[in-house]
Amino acid sequence: SQTIHQWPATLVQPVGSPLSLECTVEGTSNPNLYWYRQAAGRGLQLLFYSVGIGQISSEVPQNLSASRPQDRQFILSSKKLLLSDSGFYLCAWSIREKLFFGSGTQLSVL
């Protein structure tokens, strides 16, 4: 069976510090991968998606970047965090018409 791991579960970072959130999927190959952010008053927003290694598409302009160094690894990064980067970050993968989510990372930028 397939599983998705996302860590850390919570993170508190100062403004201007770097960020690295990691997501890995097990039990499948060549999945489509996604990063979402859920922030108060803004709903669940699709940030990035990837259809393969090194293939990243950004949905919205922002202070973040994503990378996919391996088939089942998806990383969300920032060089310098902003206050507005606070939120609940969710990694997901898809098969056929279904989307499966990780347990999320609650990021607080102070």
Next chain:
Amino acid sequence: GNSVTQMEGPVTLSEEAFLTINCTYTATGYPSLFWYVQYPGEGLQLLLKATKADDKGSNKGFEATYRKETTSFHLEKGSVQVSDSAVYFCPRRGDFNKFYFGSGTKLNVKP
């Protein structure tokens, strides 16, 4: 392109009340339709889906019927429980299996 419109929340109900959360869509053809649920502090999970017109998706006592005549996919449950308190999403599915979720509808069930 395809789009969905979901009723805004929050929705507050007493336990055992009847639930309806509206979702209407516009689309060319008959795309698959979905309901996802997010329990507090967790990621989203698929609740139910319907792949063609007149299909009924069901799970955990929830139902939704794909009605082409009204272009709707309303979520219903006959008797809600406190444990159903969550945020419910009726997303739009785009190419590359990208799902667009919006703000969802928050359901609060009181004992």
